[in-house]
Amino acid sequence: MRIELRDGVLHTDGAPGLLATADYPYYRDDPTVWRDRLRTLRDETGIRVVTSYFPWRHHQPDADSPPDFTGATRPDRDLVGYLRICAELGLSVIAKPGPFIHAETNYGGLPDWICPAVNPEVEATLDAEGNPVLWSGSVRGPDGRVERRPLPAPLGAHFAVRVGDWMRAVDKEVLSAATTPDGPVVLVQIANEGLFTDGALPLWAYDYSAPGLAFFRGKLAEYYGSLDAYNEVHGTGHGDWAEVEPPRERRVAESVQEQLARADWGRYHSDLLTEAYHTWTAALAPGVPVLVNLNPPAEHPHSFDGWLARVRPERWDGIHYGFTNWMGVVSTDHTSHARYVVAAKRAPGPNLEENWGFSELYDRAYAAGATSFHQSLLALAAGATGINVYTGVATSGWGDDLDVMHAPPYPDCPPIDAQGNPTDKAGTVRMLADFFEAHGAEFLAATPAAGSSWGLYAPYAAVAAWAPDDDDSGAGCGRPLRDFHERIRAEGGDYRIVDLESATAETLAGHPDLVLHGGPFMHERVQRLLAGHLAAGHSVRLGGEVPRLDELLRPCTVLAEALAAGPVPAPARVLTPTVVSGHADAYWRSVSPDTGYLTVLVQSDNEGPVTVSVPLGGEQVATVTVVSAKGGAALVRIVGGELDDFLVTGLNSYLDSAVTPVVGLGEESVRADGASDLARVKGELRTLRH
Numbered sequence: 001m002r003i004e005l006r007d008g009v010l011h012t013d014g015a016p017g018l019l020a021t022a023d024y025p026y027y028r029d030d031p032t033v034w035r036d037r038l039r040t041l042r043d044e045t046g047i048r049v050v051t052s053y054f055p056w057r058h059h060q061p062d063a064d065s066p067p068d069f070t071g072a073t074r075p076d077r078d079l080v081g082y083l084r085i086c087a088e089l090g091l092s093v094i095a096k097p098g099p100f101i102h103a104e105t106n107y108g109g110l111p112d113w114i115c116p117a118v119n120p121e122v123e124a125t126l127d128a129e130g131n132p133v134l135w136s137g138s139v140r141g142p143d144g145r146v147e148r149r150p151l152p153a154p155l156g157a158h159f160a161v162r163v164g165d166w167m168r169a170v171d172k173e174v175l176s177a178a179t180t181p182d183g184p185v186v187l188v189q190i191a192n193e194g195l196f197t198d199g200a201l202p203l204w205a206y207d208y209s210a211p212g213l214a215f216f217r218g219k220l221a222e223y224y225g226s227l228d229a230y231n232e233v234h235g236t237g238h239g240d241w242a243e244v245e246p247p248r249e250r251r252v253a254e255s256v257q258e259q260l261a262r263a264d265w266g267r268y269h270s271d272l273l274t275e276a277y278h279t280w281t282a283a284l285a286p287g288v289p290v291l292v293n294l295n296p297p298a299e300h301p302h303s304f305d306g307w308l309a310r311v312r313p314e315r316w317d318g319i320h321y322g323f324t325n326w327m328g329v330v331s332t333d334h335t336s337h338a339r340y341v342v343a344a345k346r347a348p349g350p351n352l353e354e355n356w357g358f359s360e361l362y363d364r365a366y367a368a369g370a371t372s373f374h375q376s377l378l379a380l381a382a383g384a385t386g387i388n389v390y391t392g393v394a395t396s397g398w399g400d401d402l403d404v405m406h407a408p409p410y411p412d413c414p415p416i417d418a419q420g421n422p423t424d425k426a427g428t429v430r431m432l433a434d435f436f437e438a439h440g441a442e443f444l445a446a447t448p449a450a451g452s453s454w455g456l457y458a459p460y461a462a463v464a465a466w467a468p469d470d471d472d473s474g475a476g477c478g479r480p481l482r483d484f485h486e487r488i489r490a491e492g493g494d495y496r497i498v499d500l501e502s503a504t505a506e507t508l509a510g511h512p513d514l515v516l517h518g519g520p521f522m523h524e525r526v527q528r529l530l531a532g533h534l535a536a537g538h539s540v541r542l543g544g545e546v547p548r549l550d551e552l553l554r555p556c557t558v559l560a561e562a563l564a565a566g567p568v569p570a571p572a573r574v575l576t577p578t579v580v581s582g583h584a585d586a587y588w589r590s591v592s593p594d595t596g597y598l599t600v601l602v603q604s605d606n607e608g609p610v611t612v613s614v615p616l617g618g619e620q621v622a623t624v625t626v627v628s629a630k631g632g633a634a635l636v637r638i639v640g641g642e643l644d645d646f647l648v649t650g651l652n653s654y655l656d657s658a659v660t661p662v663v664g665l666g667e668e669s670v671r672a673d674g675a676s677d678l679a680r681v682k683g684e685l686r687t688l689r690h
Contacts (some may be wrong), residue, residue: 001181005289005320008348009444010187018440019350019386020175020433021049021094025103026082026411027058027402028395031075035085037393038422042089044390045415046390046423046433049186050086051094051352052274054079054174055109056166057138057229058402063113063162067169076397078553079174087184094352095178096189097170097284099163100151102197104361104410105403106138107149114162123156123211125196128204128248129194135196146405153209154276155564167283179287184437188286189352193295193324193485194310195276200298203269203306203465204250215275216268223267233552248300250466256520256553259463263286266309266462273310275317284467291320293352296327296343304342305480309458313347314502316333321349323384329365330603331374331631338485340380342373345497350386351379356425357391357414361406365415365631369428369690370652372390374633375603376432377647381587381599383496385444387436389429394418424690431647431679431688437643439637443597446589450494451574454481455516455540457500457526459551462521475519476544484515493576494587500526503532513539513571514526522547523555531562539571575615580623582610593617594641598624604655609662616641625669627662630655636663643668645680651690 004011010019022041026034041047059077060067071078086093116124116132132150141147144644152159179185198206206212221241224230231238235257238244246265253259263350270405281290297307313321323343328336345567346353354376359367359633366372376387393416396408402412409418415426436443461477472479481497488495498511501523508514508529527547530540546563550556577586577598583606590596596615602610606628626634632649643665650661650672658675670685672678677688 001158003019003180003186003288005187005291006290007423008321008350010386016441016444018436018444019049020047020436020440021051021350021352021386022047022392022415022429023051023353024093024387024393025391025395025410026052027055027076028398029076029393030397030544031071031081032418033664034082035089038085038089038091038418040420040422041392042091044426045389045429046437047389047392047429048090049092049094050392051189051388052082053094053103053109053404054095054097054170055101055103055105056098057105057107057109057111059464060111060166061401063111066568067166069173069409080178083178083184089635091184093184094187095175095185096192097167098191099166099280100192100196102192104406105137106401106405108135108196110152112138114150114152114159115354119158121158123153123159123205123209124150125212126208130208133196133206136405138401140404151205153211155193155211155215156209157211160279167280171284171286174588175284175286185549188284189285189322190277190280190290190292190319195273197295199294199311200296200303200307201345202300202302203265203462204248207272208246213246213270214264215272216246216265217244219268219271220244223264224271233257245484247466250468250577252467252471253463256549259475259520260553262466263459263462266465269310270312270315270458274315274317277316281319281457282444289320290318291322291349291352293322293324294343295324296339299327299339301469301479301589302465302467305483306463308456308478309465309482311346312458312499314499322352323349324352324353325355325375326353326362329363329371330378331371331601332365338482340378341485342497344379344382344384346493348383348385350388351376351384352388353390354379354388354390356429356516357394357411360412368631368652368654369425370629370632370649371654372425373428373432373649374631377599377633377635378601380443381589381601384447387432389415392416401405424614427688428649428677431677431681431686435635435645435647435679442591444587446591446596448494448496449576449588449590451498451576452488452493452513452571453496453498453511453513455514456497457502457516457522460517460519474545476517480517480543489585492586493574496668500529503529505529508533509536509538513541515541516543518542518544518546520545520547521549521551521553522559524550524558527556527559531558534562534568534661537569537571541568576611577615578613580611580613582606582608584612586612588614593622595639598636598638600624600626600628600634600636602626602628602630602632602634606630613637622665625662625664628656629659632657634663636665638665639665642666643670645682646670647679649677650675651677653690
């Protein structure tokens with residue numbers, strides 16, 4: 001079996017498919033129930049790919065002893081046996097060896113002995129003020145709270161050696177015999193949500209440690225070529241690279257040179273991720289594709305800019321993009337919706353953690369499967385290539401050495417409970433899994449009805465990330481993107497994101513209407529690319545300042561001249577679905593003029609049916625009616641202008657919403673015989689009552 005990731009899509013022996021997965025934290029359960037829980041997960045949800053973290057602290061609690069992957073020291077460490085069970089049950093596995101995993105484990109899954117507070121050879125990650133960056137440890141203090149401990153600097157020498165040892169041990173003792181085609185492991189995920197669940201933190205949050213700054217200055221030397229060249233551009237007189245200081249203070253930039261220094265620091269954050277990902281992957285040397293998952297931007301005004309400056313998948317060279325959830329209920333929270341959509345649109349890749357089980361820890365809305373169903377469909381509509389159930393199974397068999405913070409079960413309301421029984425959510429997941437087993441490849445190949453594209457110029461994000469919340473002067477990216485998102489959503493449209501620094505004229509031609517926010521400088525190559533886009537008859541709509549300098553602050557007016565040469569062509573009209581009645585979002589992906597997929601995302605305050613007008617080929621218009629629970633959703637396949645398979649939720653226990661679901665198109669209308677979820681997959685009608 002040959003496994004590949006192409007443009008974020010999983011291909012098995014050349015055939016594309018939508019990646020549907022569920023997480024099982026084997027390390028939190030009694031090994032005697034592993035087989036039963038995995039079998040139940042497979043049979044009740046239809047999921048055939050399991051994701052599992054490999055906690056470093058669990059398998060190697062003692063620095064002077066080798067990791068235990070066979071259960072020699074404790075049965076629940078028998079990772080080799082766990083993977084054997086997966087293979088025997090016909091389940092594929094995404095292996096997630098960290099080194100940092102979060103997963104609500106003590107110290108993020110890192111062993112205590114790698115903590116700088118315990119081992120003086122390990123350097124700590126530092127913030128802009130020189131303070132160690134802290135994470136929850138493994139011991140409760142006198143006040144009952146879990147103590148917070150410093151995190152290792154990711155590029156620190158001793159930490160790098162020990163991480164390399166861990167990864168090589170995982171490869172030699174686990175993955176070498178467990179990867180496809182001889183074993184169940186088909187993909188590997190490195191790290192979690194950045195490096196230390198820090199992908200969404202501000203640019204001043206890390207890493208100002210000595211090894212971090214040495215790497216930063218080394219990258220400056222590569223980028224500028226010489227210290228003299230750096231001094232000339234930045235207006236400085238440094239006699240040694242060690243004298244170059246990164247930005248540390250959040251304020252309005254006083255000069256274009258200060259803006260450029262912020263762009264340098266943003267590029268460093270991208271380089272830091274890239275370096276860690278490649279170093280850890282090289283030590284692991286897996287024989288299958290490697291991906292990562294990034295948490296979406298945080299809720300703060302500056303977070304979009306910091307996130308966009310740091311998250312640069314185009315620079316990862318063979319490491320593939322994925323993302324997580326954990327930022328709020330999108331059917332209720334407007335801010336969460338924007339953050340989630342941007343994460344899904346940033347690059348092609350799967351959602352690798354969607355909350356299907358944590359209501360007590362995060363939000364009571366997740367007690368209802370409709371909440372997670374809605375979010376999974378939104379991710380796919382926005383561009384995700386896969387969905388995940390985190391976690392698929394509740395567990396209750398861990399000790400304080402692994403997690404001192406949380407009481408069983410973990411989580412509290414997943415598809416399979418702690419006794420191994422399927423819950424109502426299992427049937428909801430089964431609807432999704434079966435639908436995309438039948439139609440996933442076609443769905444992913446379909447073309448979104450997107451009009452405009454946001455032109456991402458990451459140096460502007462790095463500059464704007466440092467601006468105070470009330471300052472919109474100078475270069476911009478994240479906050480204008482947020483405004484653009486809201487405008488497109490209000491118009492009922494859709495959009496894409498394209499990275500301008502890595503784009504070519506050919507790729508940019510697929511984005512005929514580009515929107516971006518300017519600043520004082522821009523790479524000459526990017527200016528010429530945009531000028532050529534205009535010359536080819538496409539649209540470039542630039543807000544804010546028109547750049548008149550290149551990346552080295554030399555005069556460059558290529559884009560300014562192109563914009564001044566004549567009126568910007570009006571963007572071509574893209575036919576998008578229109579919500580005629582009801583409070584909902586609608587997304588259309590077309591396979592052919594009269595065939596495609598309509599996603600209807602019903603908001604939590606909706607009352608009554610939702611009616612959507614979908615433009616098909618020529619003058620043909622499909623009018624689709626959906627009756628769904630509040631906060632629910634529907635996915636409708638239209639073939640030849642006729643209603644085909646569909647999914648719709650009629651129940652949302654959290655909102656006390658129970659309706660008789662309906663899906664109608666033209667003269668055909670399918671109605672359940674009572675309050676339930678309703679599906680038609682391969683022509684077979686299914687009703688799910690909770």
